[in-house]
Amino acid sequence: MGRRSDHSRAELEELILAAGHTLLAETGYAGFSAREVAKRVGYSVGTLYNVFESHDDLMLAINTRTFVEWAAWISARLERAGEDRIAVLVDSYFDFATANRNLWMAIYDHRLPEGAAFPDRYAQDRRTLTLIVEQEIARVLPPERAHEAGPLTRSLLATVHGHCVFALNGTFALLEERHPRDAALARVREALAAA
Incomplete structure (x- = not known):
């Protein structure tokens, strides 16, 4: 393919990200190809690797876009939430993962090489999702324990994530757990009650 110069670097970055995000949604991480994105x-x-430093950089950028969409998804649900905002968080986690399975799984399927530092340029966008959850956790904690919201949030995210993975990959069906979403919410409520 010959050289093109139809787009600025910023426009090209957006084109690549949009195409990569769409491809990842269609194929999942195992079927993803930078060559197909370029095509x-x-x-x-x-040209793709002139815009993104490497395959890892491209994947981090695409997965960060998923995090941004996920944060917006949860924020929109919280805006319409009633009093039980914790249930909304758990439902939103499951709903986003179910509706965007390939994108959601790609976040966890892609790993940086051993010892590679996570780039700062993606960290803040990814942190937004955790901060939304942390704010909701802090709201239900007693004021004197609000400082524990960060560590508790990370543990509760791990709990909900584990339940969600087992639900989507069929493990809970094998374990005869028929209501993994309800089980995840129950574990979250137990942890919050203990706190």
Whole structure:
């Protein structure tokens, strides 16, 4: 494919991210290909890697876009939430993962090489999701324990995530757990009650 110069660097980055995000949603991480992304945007793979430093950088950017969408998804649900905002958080986690299975799984399927530092340029966008949850956890804690919201949030996210993974990959069906979402919410409520 010949060289093109139809787009600025910022426009090209957005084109690549949009095409990569769409491809990842269609194929999942195992079927994802930078070559296919380049083909979809009409540029060479070399151009793609002039915009993104590496395959890992491209995946981090695409997965960060998923985090941004996920945070917006949860925020929108919280805006319409009644009093039981914790149930809304758990339901939103399951709903987003179910509706965006390939994108959601790709966040966890892609791993940086051993010892590689996570780039700062993606950290803040990813942190937004955790901060939304942390604010909701802090709201239900007694004021004198609000400082524990951060560590508790991380543990509760791990709990809900584990339940969600087992639900989506069929493990809970094998374990004869028919209501994994309810089980996740029950574990969260227990932890919050103990706190």
